[in-house]
Amino acid sequence: MNKRQKRDLYRIIAAAVLFVPLFVVEHLGLLELLPYPWIALLICLVPYLIVGYDVIKEAAHNIKNGQIFDENFLMMIATFGAFVIGEYIEAVAVMLFYQIGELFQSYAVGKSRESITALMDICPEYANVEVDGELEEVDPDDVEIGSIIVIKPGEKVPLDGVVIEGESFLDTSALTGESVPRKVSVGKDIISGCINGNGTLRVKTTKEFDDSTVAKILELVENATNKKAKVENFITRFAKYYTPFVTISAVLLAVIPPILLQDNWFIWLERACTFLVVSCPCALVISVPMGFFGGIGAASKEGVLVKGSNYLELLSEMDTIVFDKTGTLTNGVFEVTAVVPAVDEKNVKTELEAAMAECEVLGLAAALERFSTHPIAESIVIAHERRQGDLAIAEVKMTDVEEIAGHGISGKFSGKAVYAGNYKLMKQMQIPCEEYNGAGTVVYVAYDNTYLGCIIISDTIKQGAKEAIADLKKAGVSKTVMLTGDRKEAALAVAKALGIDEVQYELLPGDKVDEVEKLLSVAGRKKRLAFVGDGINDAPVLARADIGFAMGSLGSDAAIEAADIVIMDDDIRKIAHVMKISRKTMAIVKENIVFALGVKGMVLILGAIGMASMWAAVFADVGVAVIAILNSMRTLRK
Amino acid sequence: MKKKFKVENLDCAHCAAKMEEAIKKIPGVTDAAMNFMTQKLTLEIADDANMDEIVEKAQECVSKVSIVCEIIR
Numbered sequence: 001m002n003k004r005q006k007r008d009l010y011r012i013i014a015a016a017v018l019f020v021p022l023f024v025v026e027h028l029g030l031l032e033l034l035p036y037p038w039i040a041l042l043i044c045l046v047p048y049l050i051v052g053y054d055v056i057k058e059a060a061h062n063i064k065n066g067q068i069f070d071e072n073f074l075m076m077i078a079t080f081g082a083f084v085i086g087e088y089i090e091a092v093a094v095m096l097f098y099q100i101g102e103l104f105q106s107y108a109v110g111k112s113r114e115s116i117t118a119l120m121d122i123c124p125e126y127a128n129v130e131v132d133g134e135l136e137e138v139d140p141d142d143v144e145i146g147s148i149i150v151i152k153p154g155e156k157v158p159l160d161g162v163v164i165e166g167e168s169f170l171d172t173s174a175l176t177g178e179s180v181p182r183k184v185s186v187g188k189d190i191i192s193g194c195i196n197g198n199g200t201l202r203v204k205t206t207k208e209f210d211d212s213t214v215a216k217i218l219e220l221v222e223n224a225t226n227k228k229a230k231v232e233n234f235i236t237r238f239a240k241y242y243t244p245f246v247t248i249s250a251v252l253l254a255v256i257p258p259i260l261l262q263d264n265w266f267i268w269l270e271r272a273c274t275f276l277v278v279s280c281p282c283a284l285v286i287s288v289p290m291g292f293f294g295g296i297g298a299a300s301k302e303g304v305l306v307k308g309s310n311y312l313e314l315l316s317e318m319d320t321i322v323f324d325k326t327g328t329l330t331n332g333v334f335e336v337t338a339v340v341p342a343v344d345e346k347n348v349k350t351e352l353e354a355a356m357a358e359c360e361v362l363g364l365a366a367a368l369e370r371f372s373t374h375p376i377a378e379s380i381v382i383a384h385e386r387r388q389g390d391l392a393i394a395e396v397k398m399t400d401v402e403e404i405a406g407h408g409i410s411g412k413f414s415g416k417a418v419y420a421g422n423y424k425l426m427k428q429m430q431i432p433c434e435e436y437n438g439a440g441t442v443v444y445v446a447y448d449n450t451y452l453g454c455i456i457i458s459d460t461i462k463q464g465a466k467e468a469i470a471d472l473k474k475a476g477v478s479k480t481v482m483l484t485g486d487r488k489e490a491a492l493a494v495a496k497a498l499g500i501d502e503v504q505y506e507l508l509p510g511d512k513v514d515e516v517e518k519l520l521s522v523a524g525r526k527k528r529l530a531f532v533g534d535g536i537n538d539a540p541v542l543a544r545a546d547i548g549f550a551m552g553s554l555g556s557d558a559a560i561e562a563a564d565i566v567i568m569d570d571d572i573r574k575i576a577h578v579m580k581i582s583r584k585t586m587a588i589v590k591e592n593i594v595f596a597l598g599v600k601g602m603v604l605i606l607g608a609i610g611m612a613s614m615w616a617a618v619f620a621d622v623g624v625a626v627i628a629i630l631n632s633m634r635t636l637r638k
Numbered sequence: 639m640k641k642k643f644k645v646e647n648l649d650c651a652h653c654a655a656k657m658e659e660a661i662k663k664i665p666g667v668t669d670a671a672m673n674f675m676t677q678k679l680t681l682e683i684a685d686d687a688n689m690d691e692i693v694e695k696a697q698e699c700v701s702k703v704s705i706v707c708e709i710i711r
Contacts, residue, residue: 067702
């Protein structure tokens with residue numbers, strides 16, 4: 001509780017202490033024994049003013065500024081009305097309960113603000129800048145590009161930069177939701193918002209604070225609620241008309257029936273006051289945006305940035321999801337996935353011999369390919385290093401190394417020719433071998449005119465991709481589509497492995513937009529289409545789809561810029577998670593709308609026919625608001 | 639130029655919307671956003687406008703809606 005809330009609490013307690021005996025006395029019928037009714041009025045005014053003076057003060061202030069449809073003003077009129085018709089105790093009670101409700105509401109708002117902002121507590125407070133060998137604590141905003149900063153163990157990385165000294169593990173979970181720490185050492189880029197592990201790092205900054213990752217992310221999440229969902233816009237519009245409507249109805253209710261029915265003015269005045277108490281739309285105006293904010297907060301805790309409430313709304317209606325292949329479903333990195341030594345029919349090899357043969361093929365190829373910079377050559381060298389360390393290849397002395405464009409590479413080892421390349425190369429050199437049929441790029445290896453075996457290099461499927469597709473289907477996505485510029489075999493192999501419904505292959509970049517247009521035209525109403533890409537080259541498609549997901553590739557501005565939703569750690573399993581969050585958020589928001597409007601509507605109707613007291617009206621106002629706020633807080637929980 | 643300000647005692651969401659509307663109408667302000675959840679006011683003003691003067695006027699708009707609400711400078 002802050003200072004103001006505490007003060008309000010004391011006032012409420014003081015007023016309640018005075019109110020309870022009054023209430024008892026009134027119920028015993030003792031107030032009527034007083035010689036003059038104005039004495040009772042004076043006694044009741046004491047707790048009323050203690051608890052309600054600020055309402056009257058604000059109301060007066062607002063009338064001066066022409067804001068008549070204000071909650072405070074309406075409460076003042078309603079309670080004054082109660083005093084006029086002689087319901088002194090009721091007037092005090094309504095003001096007291098209104099204030100209790102307001103306090104509770106303000107407390108609940110404060111709490112939820114806290115828990116939501118705690119989720120995004122990634123903003124660094126200071127940076128240790130090195131000036132003439134001394135450390136100085138400064139605001140990250142004031143650090144210039146190229147400054148040397150020191151990050152001690154356990155501190156937040158304040159600015160993006162490059163490590164120039166030290167080694168440590170970084171906890172990126174606040175940014176990505178990923179719990180495995182990331183290792184950093186000299187020469188590596190580090191990103192602000194991460195938490196340093198147990199090593200001290202000296203870092204040269206590469207960006208100003210405003211351009212650094214942490215500032216970008218914070219800005220994005222904070223501004224997310226500025227992009228409003230349709231439901232929110234509806235509520236805003238509704239609120240604009242609701243209060244004047246109820247207030248005018250109250251006035252009419254106070255005037256028309258008594259004239260037409262020749263009825264008692266006091267009865268209708270009391271009913272009109274009930275209307276005024278319910279006239280604030282606060283339950284909706286606070287709880288609906290809060291629900292969305294909570295949903296966005298819950299998603300960012302998972303390492304998914306949703307750039308607006310509207311996208312959360314659309315996501316809950318997602319029906320078709322389109323994936324880009326390379327970099328999204330696959331790692332986009334070529335790796336040796338198999339080594340197939342030539343099979344000698346006459347001489348079946350033992351397991352050990354087969355393994356030795358594999359090493360021989362890979363080792364010889366690596367010894368040769370290390371002279372090339374082709375990506376495929378690099379992947380062979382890396383695969384070999386992984387298996388036996390990098391010492392072995394240097395010992396295989398290759399001479400006369402020559403690249404044969406479009407075919408491969410050749411060299412000599414102890415005077416005999418070594419070849420590594422495609423099938424065409426083998427044919428050209430007249431080395432008999434069997435062609436390998438399957439997905440991936442194949443490198444054939446031959447030594448001394450004998451075919452030794454081949455190495456299969458392919459793009460590997462991302463970990464968890466299969467699970468991600470299955471989860472999405474379980475969550476109710478009816479169509480999964482993959483678009484790729486890759487060859488048919490490779491595309492079909494990936495689609496089959498992942499269980500994707502529809503594949504379009506050998507597409508040019510422009511074709512992807514056309515494909516998405518086609519899919520959009522067949523999709524029905526309330527059936528949204530999402531596109532998932534890595535943010536590189538697919539900005540037009542991301543923009544065209546109802547919802548554009550980009551794989552964050554942590555720190556890549558282009559991806560963050562182009563997409564509607566950014567997955568920070570590139571894990572596509574998160575899509576199904578956020579979809580669940582979005583559904584839950586929408587359900588809670590709708591619950592709140594139905595509940596709040598339902599209760600208010602009912603109290604208005606019952607109030608008009610004289611069956612709802614002012615107590616019910618106070619509940620319909622602040623009670624409903626508090627319940628709706630508490631309900632909204634559920635969006636934060638899993 | 640764009641700048642963010644913390645706002646204290648921003649207690650009701652529709653008040654925030656009213657303040658935002660009024661602030662947007664101040665001459666020199668190109669865009670304004672009053673965020674109820676984060677209790678922050680984002681002001682975007684024309685290059686030739688004076689930030690201090692505009693914040694002064696924004697505070698007036700805020701005060702009209704709520705006496706307790708304050709823009710922290």
